[in-house]
Amino acid sequence: MLETLTVQDSVELAVVERSGFIESRHVGAAVVLSPDGEVVARLGNTDALILPRSSMKPLQAVACLTAGAVLDGEQLALSTASHSGTDRHAAVVRDVLAEVGLNEDALACPPAWPGDVATRDDMIREHGAPAAVRMNCSGKHAAMLRACVATGWPTEGYLDPSHPLQVHIREVVERLIGEKVAHTAIDGCGAPVYAMSLTALARGIHRVGTASERSPFALHRVAGALVRAVREHPWTIEGPGRPDTIAIESLGVFTKGGAEGVMVMVAPNGTTVALKMLDGSLRAATIAAATLLARHGALSAEQVAQLDEALSLVVLGGGRPVGAVRPGNAI
Numbered sequence: 001m002l003e004t005l006t007v008q009d010s011v012e013l014a015v016v017e018r019s020g021f022i023e024s025r026h027v028g029a030a031v032v033l034s035p036d037g038e039v040v041a042r043l044g045n046t047d048a049l050i051l052p053r054s055s056m057k058p059l060q061a062v063a064c065l066t067a068g069a070v071l072d073g074e075q076l077a078l079s080t081a082s083h084s085g086t087d088r089h090a091a092v093v094r095d096v097l098a099e100v101g102l103n104e105d106a107l108a109c110p111p112a113w114p115g116d117v118a119t120r121d122d123m124i125r126e127h128g129a130p131a132a133v134r135m136n137c138s139g140k141h142a143a144m145l146r147a148c149v150a151t152g153w154p155t156e157g158y159l160d161p162s163h164p165l166q167v168h169i170r171e172v173v174e175r176l177i178g179e180k181v182a183h184t185a186i187d188g189c190g191a192p193v194y195a196m197s198l199t200a201l202a203r204g205i206h207r208v209g210t211a212s213e214r215s216p217f218a219l220h221r222v223a224g225a226l227v228r229a230v231r232e233h234p235w236t237i238e239g240p241g242r243p244d245t246i247a248i249e250s251l252g253v254f255t256k257g258g259a260e261g262v263m264v265m266v267a268p269n270g271t272t273v274a275l276k277m278l279d280g281s282l283r284a285a286t287i288a289a290a291t292l293l294a295r296h297g298a299l300s301a302e303q304v305a306q307l308d309e310a311l312s313l314v315v316l317g318g319g320r321p322v323g324a325v326r327p328g329n330a331i
Contacts, residue, residue, distance in 0.1 A: 085114025
């Protein structure tokens with residue numbers, strides 16, 4: 001039996017306060033690593049297994065690069081994105097594919113409407129339809145296809161867990177997290193996603209987030225390039241007004257949210273947080289992660305306050321602020 005995170009294993013990571021009344025509570029687990037990668041705080045059971053979902057994308061992107069995908073700048077940043085499907089995002093994905101003789105028909109992720117409301121409304125007015133290139137994982141899929149072309153692996157069936165690309169990705173993920181994956185599941189986009197402990201996820205993200213482009217090791221060099229690309233092009237990771245993009249722009253962090261309440265965040269000094277909201281909600285994940293970084297001296301209280309304002313975590317009553325979504329007692 002796999003040991004997954006339970007209510008009994010969890011602590012209060014965030015609350016929703018309305019007019020002085022705690023209306024809702026988000027429980028879960030979190031782990032903090034120091035700049036040198038040592039565990040300095042555990043909240044809840046961080047050894048229980050989770051599915052990292054899109055918070056695993058930085059590890060998958062590094063694997064694609066080590067498999068031969070050559071990407072830089074916006075293309076590189078988009079390889080680890082959960083983007084909102086704007087025309088700008090779609091154009092970069094199409095370029096990634098076109099440069100190796102592919103088009104969006106090669107994408108095996110499901111068709112989707114853009115997450116960006118304005119783009120979706122424009123497409124509806126123009127009688128558009130959901131498309132794979134608009135799916136929030138299409139940048140990751142384009143990078144996978146680039147890796148296949150570069151290495152000579154078939155592009156057909158590239159999402160099958162037994163495909164050479166996915167075997168390589170799993171090996172790189174295990175190397176980065178420092179443990180064998182406990183279970184293979186299928187993510188929303190159709191790609192394999194691997195069960196691991198929250199501590200292992202933090203370890204892998206820390207290794208990516210603190211990697212140097214001057215390292216003698218190729219894996220570290222490409223990881224360092226990935227982090228730099230994300231910090232230079234934060235719009236790629238989600239989109240204007242989205243939590244990950246806001247956090248990168250305002251704090252200079254390397255961060256990646258994942259479905260079902262997963263969040264990873266690396267401060268400029270290397271302090272790393274990984275957390276899982278047990279109810280699957282992400283609404284408090286960004287501010288909770290940033291607050292944990294501040295608690296351990298990696299961010300200032302002023303920076304977190306500015307982030308909180310930019311995220312607009314207010315609770316409204318009659319159209320005016322009456323409360324807020326804020327970190328819980330465990331943090």
